Amino acid sequence: MFASHDLTFSYSPLKKFAFPDLRCDDRDTLLILGQSGSGKTTLLHLLALLLQPESGEIMLNGQALRTLSASQKARVRAQELGIIYQRAHFVSSLTVLDNILLANYLGNKKQDKDKAAYLADQLGFGEHLFKKPHQLSQGEQHRASIARSLMNEPAVILADEPTASLDDTNCRKVVALLKEQSQSIGASLIVVTHDQRLKDEFSNRVNLG
Numbered sequence: 001m002f003a004s005h006d007l008t009f010s011y012s013p014l015k016k017f018a019f020p021d022l023r024c025d026d027r028d029t030l031l032i033l034g035q036s037g038s039g040k041t042t043l044l045h046l047l048a049l050l051l052q053p054e055s056g057e058i059m060l061n062g063q064a065l066r067t068l069s070a071s072q073k074a075r076v077r078a079q080e081l082g083i084i085y086q087r088a089h090f091v092s093s094l095t096v097l098d099n100i101l102l103a104n105y106l107g108n109k110k111q112d113k114d115k116a117a118y119l120a121d122q123l124g125f126g127e128h129l130f131k132k133p134h135q136l137s138q139g140e141q142h143r144a145s146i147a148r149s150l151m152n153e154p155a156v157i158l159a160d161e162p163t164a165s166l167d168d169t170n171c172r173k174v175v176a177l178l179k180e181q182s183q184s185i186g187a188s189l190i191v192v193t194h195d196q197r198l199k200d201e202f203s204n205r206v207n208l209g
């Protein structure tokens with residue numbers, strides 16, 4: 001179970017955020033909707049332990065995460081969190097496959113090429129695995145980053161606008177795959193988005209305004 005309580009954060013004295021409490025059980029989903037600038041990415045980065053909250057707590061299966069050391073946070077991030085960033089970040093000199101396998105390497109797990117190939121096929125970019133990231137379209141790069149986030153069977157999948165650059169067909173496919181994966185590995189799935197198409201796909205929703 002993944003939850004946050006009383007999370008606050010500020011970039012400056014003029015820009016303060018107080019986020020609603022969140023809770024997402026294993027195999028459950030949570031959609032966080034908000035307009036551009038409402039703080040969706042900020043919240044996702046807090047949950048991903050990439051930003052330090054001013055106050056409040058983040059709990060994963062009963063463990064408080066806010067006060068972990070930097071190296072403990074890095075371990076949780078690499079092993080327990082599958083993060084899909086708004087913009088995909090890849091090592092440009094490596095193939096798409098090796099970029100996906102990097103998740104295993106960083107999580108200190110065995111590199112699983114079969115799993116990478118399976119996810120790439122499911123996400124519709126199987127024929128691009130041996131290309132360099134810049135040779136893929138934005139949508140394909142985004143799907144590659146989704147595959148990378150799932151490689152270590154994380155306890156929590158955190159997705160920032162996972163469907164923003166996708167047409168309706170691929171949007172449905174990506175949502176279905178994220179749900180199917182979170183079900184099969186027992187993960188909590190948390191999606192932040194302004195994409196109103198996702199409203200009907202998730203029963204648990206929080207609005208950031």
Ligand SMILES: Nc1ncnc2c1ncn2[C@@H]1O[C@H](COP(=O)(O)OP(=O)(O)OP(=O)(O)O)[C@@H](O)[C@H]1O
Pocket residue numbers: 011015034035036037038039040041042043194
């Ligand atoms: N590093 C930063 N320094 C200062 N202000 C920032 C920083 N990052 C974001 N902000 C501000 O905080 C607010 C929320 O940003 P955030 O990226 O979390 O919004 P968002 O809801 O994800 O928006 P979008 O849908 O456009 O990506 C914005 O007004 C933004 O300008």
